[in-house]
Structures are given as structure tokens and as C-alpha cells.
Amino acid sequence: MNILDILALFICLAGIFIYVNTYYLKLPSSVGLMILALGLSFALLVIEQIIPEFKLGTERILKDYDYHEVLYQLVLSFMLFAGALQIDFKKLAEERTPVLILALLGVLISTFIIGGFVYYLLIWIGIPLDFMYCLVFGALISPTDPIAVTSTIKKYSLSKNLETRIAGESLFNDGMAVVIALTLLDLAHAGEDHFLGFVDIVWVFGTDIVGGIVIGLFLGYLGYRLLKYIDNDEVEVEVLMTLALVMAGTQLAEFAHVSAKQAVVVMGLVIGNEGKSGHVTSAAGDYVFKFWHLIEETLNAMLFVLIGLEMLIIPWRLDYFAAGFFAFNIVLFARYVSVSVPIAAMSTYRSFEKNTIHVLAWGGLRGGIPIALSLSLPEFEGKEVIITMTYTVVVCSVLYQGLTIPKLMRITFPRK
Template identity: 30%
Template sequence: MPSCYLISYPTVSPLLAGPLLTVDAAELGLQAESSIAAYVSSGIVLLLVATAVALLSRRLGVPYVTGLVLAGLAITDFLPQSIGLDSSLILNLFLPILLFEAAINTDISRLRSTVKPIVLLAGPGVLVAAGVTATILRFGLRLDWIPALLLGTILAITDTVSVIAVFKEITVPSRLITIVEGESLFNDGVALVLFNLILLSHLTGSVSFPEGLQQMVVVIAGGTLVGLALGYLSAGLLARSDDNLSSILLTVALALGAYQVGHWLEVSGVVAVVVAGLMVGNVGLSRRVSASNRVTLYSFWEYAGFGVNTFIFLLVGLELKAVAFWQTLPAVLLAVLAYQVGRLLAVYPLLALVRRVDRPVPLRWQHVLFLGNIKGSLSMALALSLPLTISGRSNLIAIVFGTVLFSLVVQGLSLPWIVKRMRLGVASPARQQTETLRAQLIAAKAAQDELESMLRTGVLPKSIYEEMRSMYQVQVARAERALRDLYDRWAVEVTTGQRDPAGLDAIRKRLLLVEKGALSEALRRGIVSETGAKERLQQIDEKILLLEED
């Protein structure tokens, strides 16, 4: 018999066996209960700390996520139960929730208008940043190529939560927000696929460039198909459901399930979640879904994303050790320099190419995209998931953790000040007034549409419907009259040389995109010939390129 099965048991009287086992089980139960109670107490402490950070960050002007990390560093020794950052928890639970929340709130038409810079940054941009970072670290820290490439890929991931948090407090152009959000949606997926390919090369010995490229395409395309299929099925179910709670459960199951199905089929679960979220947000939550159901879903996912980010960055602070940071400071500073050089060579040259095929991305926007290269929880999760066979694994983890701490504190605190100094979103009084009136008009029109639906379904009697509709009609008339006056003033200002003071270029572009979509659909169905539509499509493209969105 093998030695591993040779287990000796003490001789116990049959009369004592039952009571002894009962006592042992009771002790185990008490230990488990005390452990759960300690975790609950730690969770309560974290919630209270997060609330205090939220209040103080607004008053002090500190980014919320940076405040959370600093708070986590400060309270590590005061928690009743040690809580660690688990890579499996982040990758399988937190990451799908964050990706789905971002995707469900993303308008595909906005993505389509900025698809070229987004694709360049999230595709070749990740490869360039990872390659440059890995090369610098390979020779600067004298690492082997596999650890250097893994470290470069981990540091090529940009945590966009901090940047978006800054944008929520400072007015910036909507197109810049779209580029940042769009890159964040697909940046993680490409980086994770590249990370897994490097690990595969480590395990198998070698993977050629054509094989790696083929696997990357297959994994991303497979994840897209999984997301489309699951998103389409869920969109149909949402359109048939009027129960808010059931819709919430369905979207949660979709977010977590799409990631697991993608992982089970050995394709990109991240891409599957993103595509499924885009399908639900742009197809599932259409006008066929009641307004109350849409509001409930959006509110739930906003809270879910906020809650997950809160716990992630608190856990990041709990996991980071200030003492270890100072011990690895030279390597951390080199890593910071390396990923900044990689990001620089990814942003400026690639976005310079956009000028030839699309509207140019202004240089000040490129500065924000470069300086907003902040690292976060996903980088730490990938570092913790490194296999034990990687040489110098503990040193790599320490470097990543120190880099994340430096990035969140130094870059996170300086980014709001830099964005304010650039004065990216200084809107004219006419533009601000126009946006306010548009918001009033959109809200009143949406309420009128809902009243029409309530009258048609018998929820409201006609007398009450007419009374409430007339109230909203007064708001609509006032907003339309004020907008008309502003547009008349805008027409005069344009003749004096001012460019789009009332912000109509975004509306013109949206209408042109609708025209282009209708022509493309007509071509697909064979209603018009290619020669008949080609000239008009070219005219639309030229007009779109001439327009400058706000």
C-alpha cells in the first residue's frame, strides 16, 4: 500500500466515539460561525469607510478611487478579519459586472463614430505598449523574455475607472469620453487574450507568431459570436418581460454567464460580456421595454458598478504594503517609466494615423489619453494569477503592486489638475443654455410618449391623460420657443465667424449617420444599386469629416 494511504487512527472506545465527534463538529461549527461573523464585521467596516471616503473626496477634490486605496492602506491593521484580494474573484465576478455595466450604458452609434481611434488603441495600441514595456523591463531588470512579456502585458492594461471619475466632475468633450470608454471596453479583452497566449507559450515551450495571431483572432471572434448569441436571446426575453426584478436577474445571469460560457468554450469571455452588454443596451432595452423597466435596470447596474469599484479599490489598498513598496521602489520607478514610454509610443503615432482616415484627434485629447494611463485591480488580479512556474513570480507581483500604488496615488491625484489646466470643456453660455433646454425638451417629450402608452393600455382615463399631457405641453412649448430664439442668435453668430455656438454639429452628425445607415440597409436589401448610392454616401462621408463634435 502506498505510504500516502498509511494513516493511523487513535483507539477510541465506542462509548466515547459519539460524544467526541459531536464536540468536534460543534467546535468546527463555532469556528465557522465566528469566521463568518468576522467577515461580516469587516464588510461593515469597509462600507463605513467607503461612505466616509465618498464624502471626504468630494470636499477635498480627491478622486474617489484614489481615496479608497489610501483608506485601504490606512485601515489594514484595524479589521477584525484579514481580507485579501483574490484574483479568481476579480476575474469571474467583479470584472464581468464592470464590463457589462459599461457596455449596457454605451450607445453603439457613438462607438461607431469613433471606432477607428478605439480600434487602434485597443488593438495595436495594446500590442505596442506591451512590447515596448516588456523590452525595457527585459534589459532594465534583466528578466527572461516570458516574465518580461507577462509583466509588459499586465502593465499595458489601463484602468479607466479613475479617468471616467475625473470626467464626471469636469466637463470634457463627449467624443473624448466615447474614445476613453470604448478603449476600456475592448482593451481588457485584447490584453487578457495576449496574456493567455504568453502563458500558453510558457507551458508548451513555443508558439509561433502566425499561430499566436490565429489563436487571438479565433478567441476574439469566438467571444463575439458567444456575446451576440446570448445577447440576442436575452434581448428577446427582456422585450417580453414587464417584471423589473426578473429583468435584473436575467441581466445578472447574462453578465456572469457570458463570461463563463466563453471560458468554457475557450474563447474570450471578456469580449463575450462586452458584446452581450452592447446587445442588451442597444437592442434589448429598446422602446418595446417599458420606461420604468429601463430606469430600474440602469439604476441597478449603476449601483452594481459603483459598489464593485468601491470594494475593489478598498481591497487594492488592503493588499498593498507600504513597506514592500519602498523596498522595490527602484524597480517600480523603472516599471512606471517603461509603461509610460509604451503608452506614449502607442497613443501619439497611432492616433496620428487617424488623421488620414477619420477626423483627427486633437493633441490635447491625446495628452489626456497618455496621462490617464492609470493601473488598477485587473493588473493586480493578473499578477496574482501568475503560475508558480514563472521565474521570479514574487518579485513580479511586488513590482505590479508597487506600480499600481504609484499610479493610483500620483497619477490619480494629478490627473484632475492636469485636465482642468488643459481647459478641454469650456463651453460658451449659449452652449450651456442649449444643453439645459434640450434636457428639458427630451424629458418632457419622453413623459408625453409614456402618457400615450398609458392611455392606449387603459392605465389612465382620457380626462386625466389630457390634463397631464397639457401640463407637459406647456414645458415643451417653453423649451422649443427658447431654443428657437437661441438658434436664431446662433445663425447670426455663425455669420460673424463663430463655430457652432449652440452645439448643433453633434445633431447634424447624428442625422448624417442615420442617412448613411438607411442607404447601407437599402444597398443590402437591393432596393438601390451601388452606383446610385455611391455618390450620396461619399457626400455624407465628406460632411461627417468636416463636422467637429463638441
Template identity: 30%
Template sequence: MSAAFELLHRVLSLLVLALAVRIVVDAWLEVPYSVLLILIGVMISVLRVDVGLRLSNEIIMTLVLPIVLFNGVLELDRAALRENVAVPIVLVVVGVPLSVALLGSVGTVAFGLPILVSLLFAAIVVPTDPVAVLSLFEELDAPERLSVVIDGESLFNDGVAIVIVNVLLALAAERTTPTDGLEIAGEFVADVLVVGVGGFLLGCCLGYGATRIIRRIPERMAILLVTVLTAYGSFVLAEHVVGASGILATVGAGLFVEPTVDGDAVDGDTFAFVRDTWEGGAFLLSTLVYVLIGAQVPIASLIDHLRAILVAAGLVLLVRAVIVYGLVGAVNATATRPFPYSYQHVLVWGGLHTVVPIALALGLPAWVAHREFVRAMVFGVAIVGALVQGFLMPSVLRAAGIPTRVSRAGSTEGAS
């Protein structure tokens, strides 16, 4: 059997398994599809079944995330995002650094880690994951305003977290303890401005240029190719040519690829075709990723560090609560349309930490102190959070009094 045929066989086997899960979820279960796929993957890992496929930092960052992020941005309601932009912006720009500082500081006491290693673990695990969050809220059909805020936050915070991780890795390579707070703060601000904001602005420019081209092309396959080149081209150009954030460049490009029809310049059916194609591609890739995350869980290491993992999962959720209630409360103090308190509960509980944190953990250099412990903790928090928070999300929404429609055949609850 050739290597190509073997790869095709393994991919098709996983897709058949995913199809069976999808049918079961749609017909009988009130469980998010993505969470159940992760559980199936964990069972594969427990049974020690070799699926023949493995995730890596490079695969997730360069292949999976650009298509998932670009699709996520295309699906966003731009008008709703503009009306509610204050909450996700504050949670990303202020909330992510504060979360890293708070969780990292507590982690040094809870786990006995050096401060830089603890901060590194915090920066890896803190960002809410766009792959998991977007899928979860699509399954639950949550209210539009809540979905837009959570989607907006999740699409941006992984890029900011990656910048912070890179800064901490550079610091760890130079010294074992941070001795100059002003120097560290200066490096952090410089990297955020140059790497983060620079990548985002580059993507915005490329997205705007792509929109100008799209409106001059009548053929839908050509338009689809333009969007593919924009999504992956912005990532490659920012990451490997300019030295900026490729993830934020892809998000910026997606925001400025205008998905609405401008007069008679672009046919509405063409945009529907392009968006459906992107949605299908993102669905297939994320389906495989969910299963492989579970299948790649280091079961023995998780058992060895189970107590620390449970403590870490609780701390991550607690820090998330402190940041969300504190910062959203501050935004509400000046907002003309406050973000409902019930939505804040879901914002806390819906903060899943799976694909992006695992990609960052897999990419840790061998010289990082306590690397295997950090990896086990990240995998553990991802699995515990996805299973516990994911399975209980419909109940949390009901308890918060938020009407939803769970996407199952013949089953609806309220209206969003």
C-alpha cells in the same frame, strides 16, 4: 462569532470606511474616489491591520470583472462608440501586442530578466484597467468622446492581455527561451483567433439572444435576471465549456444586450432600473476591491525593489506614450474627424494598471521564474500609477485645456 457573521462584520467595516471617504471626496477634495480608496488600503497595509479579507485571481476574474465589465458596456454610448471605434480598436488589436513586445524587450535590459519572463511581466502590466479607468472618468466627468474611447479600450484590452499571458505561460512551461519565432507567432495568432475572437463572438450571440428574450418579458425583475445570467453565463460558458476568453465573452454579451427601448416593446423605466441595479452592484464590488488592493500590497517587497519599481512605472508610461501618439497619429492620418491631440495626452496619462494586472500577478504559477519579483513590480506599478496619475489627473485635464466637471458638491469646472 460565526464565520458568516465575522465576514459580514469585516465587509461592513470596509464599507463604513468607504462611505467616509466618499463623503470627504464629494465635500472637499478634488481627488478621484477610487484613488483615495487605494491610498487608504495602502495605509492599512503599512499599519499592518488585518482586514480579514484577501483578493485572489479567481475572485477578481470570476466574481468582480464580469459585473464591472458588463456594467461598463451597458453604460457606453453605442452611437458615440461607433463613431470613434477606430481608436480603441487599433489601440487594443495593434497597441497591446506592440506594447508587450516593446516593454518586454526593454525590460530584459533594465531588469536583467529572461526574455519570456520580461514579456510576461509586460503582458500582465500593460492593459489599462476597466475598473480604475471607468471610475476615474466618471468622477472627473470627462468629455463624452474622450470617455468613450478610453472606456472602449479598457473594456477590451484586458481580454487580449489575458490571452497573451496564457500563451507566454504555455511557452515558459515548454522552454526557457523562444527558439522558433515563426512557431511562437503562429501559436499567438491561433490563440487570439480561437480564444479571443471566439469568446467575443460567443458572447455577442448570447447577448443578441438575451435581447430577443428581454423584449418578450414584461416584468423588470425577470429582465434583471436575464441580464445577470447573460453576463455570468457567457463568462462560464466561454471559459469553462468552450475554452475561449470569458472576459471577452462578457464584453461581447454586454454589447449585444440592447439598452435602448425598441418601440413599445420594453418600458424605458425598466431599462433604467436594470442599469441602475448593475451600476450599484459594480460600485459596491469595486469599492471593496480598491481598498483590498491597497491593503494587500507587500510593503516590504516593494521597499526592497523600490528603484526597479520606479523605473518600471516610468517605462510603462513611456511605452504607453509611444503607442498612443504613434497609433492614434496613424488613425488621424486617414480619419475625417481626427482625435484631438489634447485628448491623446489624457489617453496616455489615464492609462491606469490596477485590478486586472494584480489579478494576473496573483494567478502566476509557483514555477514561474522570478515570480515574487514580477509580483512586486506589478503591485508597485499599480500603486505608483494610481496614486501619481490619479491624483494629478484633474491638473492634467486642465493643462490640456479639456473642460470637465469634477463630481463634488458645489464645485464645477466648465462643461463637458
């Protein structure tokens, strides 16, 4: 079975998942896809017991192929670019400041709370994991799923300001969390070779982030100028141009040893906003945005398929899953704190609705980005426990929060 066969299998299963959820389950995207992924895991486990040879074939599919490069180079880059492309600064208007503060400060607070608590949790359970890798887990589990959040809040009578803050913060924290997670991973690897001082840490963060921003701004503006030059009727040229820019930007950033994910986020922001601005309406046609929305939805569904298959090869250790369950409660606590602190600070000069903290915290479902990040990590001691904890947290978050958030919304806000 070659890589094209595996890709075809993933796309086929993703299509079936989306169809079944859309026409039969009729649940929010993340909730429905997670239920189907768990169903796939259960079905495969049953088949393994009946046909032992089936397990060997499944393990060969998942172990013989290195998904690290595919997930890291393509899936994450494409999903982050697609998410950034949807962010419209004009719609954010006066909400830009609270959205950016919530996203940046919130992810930083969440990363260190989760990393610190998980470090001592694992010591208590008896699982060795370096503190830096605990921080990496804290960062990669911090981003929330913008697809799940926006699909839920649109059904209720939220004020325009609150709706903008929720959707905007969810879209921005993806890129922030990915950059912080990958930079912490660089620090963890560098710390294995020699002791890192404060200056070294600042240098790694600075070069990763600033370098990524510079490349993103350059290629984003280049892409905007090219899209402005191309006629909107040339749909295939516009789409291929954006694909080429994302892939070239990722490779260029990797070559320069800076944050490729930061670069694609900035590219998406520049092209998305400049391409839709009033004086350059023709810069990017609607099909460009529709294409990338389709890419985001498809990759998200494929990641849930991968979740279902990945459960067959991760170690079934009770202590790992126990750590994941406790980590889910830590993640919820960290989410409340990371939302409450910035809002409390901003409340001195900006008004917030009464239930903003509860909706932002409980509505922060985890989705495909944490799964892709955990699976794309390079090999190190403790990777398996991070993957298991990530899987457990995402499952609990999507099912528990995803199924109860409508009740919270009905209590706090009337339905439209």
C-alpha cells in the same frame, strides 16, 4: 473565519471607504480609495507590531483561501460586463473608428513596449522572469480606469468629440487588455511544454478571441430577446437574468476553452446597445443598468480593500519595489507612445484637438482591473514580482497622475 465572514469584512470596509471618501476626502473615486487602502495597510502594520498574533490571523485570511477562482470567475467577469454595458455605440457615432483603433492598437503597442523594457529591466536588476510573463505584465497593466477618467473630464470644457474619445477608449481597452493578457498567459503555459511556432500562436489567439466573440454574440442576443420579452416592471427578473447570463457565459466559455472575458464583454455590448436602442426601448429597464453600475463601483472599492490587505503578505523586497517604480515610468512612456502612434496615423484623415495626446496619456490612470488580473494569475515562478510591480504601478499612477491631472486639465481646458 469562513469565506462569508471574509466577504462581509470586504463589503463592510468597502462601504466605509466609499462613505469616507464621498463625505470627507471628496477626492476622485480611485484617488480617495487608494489613499484609504494605503492607510489601511499602515494601520494593520502598526497593529501587527503591537499584537504579533494579529499578523498570523491576517495571513491566514489571505493565504488559506484561494482568491484566484473568485477574482477570475466572478470579479473580472462582472466588472468587464458592467463596463461594456455602459458603452453606447449611438453616442460614439462617428467616433467609433478612432476609439476602436486607440483601444486595440494602443493596447498592443503598450503591451510589447512594457513587456520588452521590463524584461531587460529585470535582467539588469537581477530578477529572473520569462519574456512571455513580462508580456503578460505589459498587457495586464495596460487597461486604464474608466471611472477615474470620466469623473475627471466631466468637470472641464472639453469638446464633445474629445470627451467621447477619452471615455470610449478607456472603456474599450479594459476588455482588449484582459483578453490579450489571458491569451499570452495561455501561450506562456503552452510554451513550457513544447516550442510554439507562428501558426500555434495564431491558433491560440484565434480560438480564444473568436470563440469568445461567438459565445458572447449568441448569449448576448439571447439575453436581449429574453429582456425584451420580460416586462420592465419585473425588475428582479431582469436583473437576475443578466446575472445568470454572465455566470453561464463565463462557465460555457471556460468549458469550451475560449476567452470567457471576451464573451462577457461582447455580451455587455450587445445587451447594452440593443436594450437601449430606440425601437426596443423596453428591452432592458433602467434598473438593470443602475444595478450593474452599482456592482462595478462596489467591486472596484472591494479591490482597493484587497490592495490594502495584500501588502501584508507580498514579500518586502527592495528589488521588487524598485522594479515596480521603474516599471511605472516605463508604463507612462508606453502610454504616450501607444496614444501618439494611432493618433498620428489617423491625423491624415481626421482632426484631433491640440492637447488630445497629453490628456489621453496623463489621464490614463491604472485601477482595479490590473490588480484583479495580477491576483487572479495561477501560480508560476515570478508571480510575486508581477503582483508587486502591479501594486507599485497602480499606487504611483493613482496618486501621482490622479492628483496632478486636474492641474493639467486646468492649464489646457477651462473649468465648466
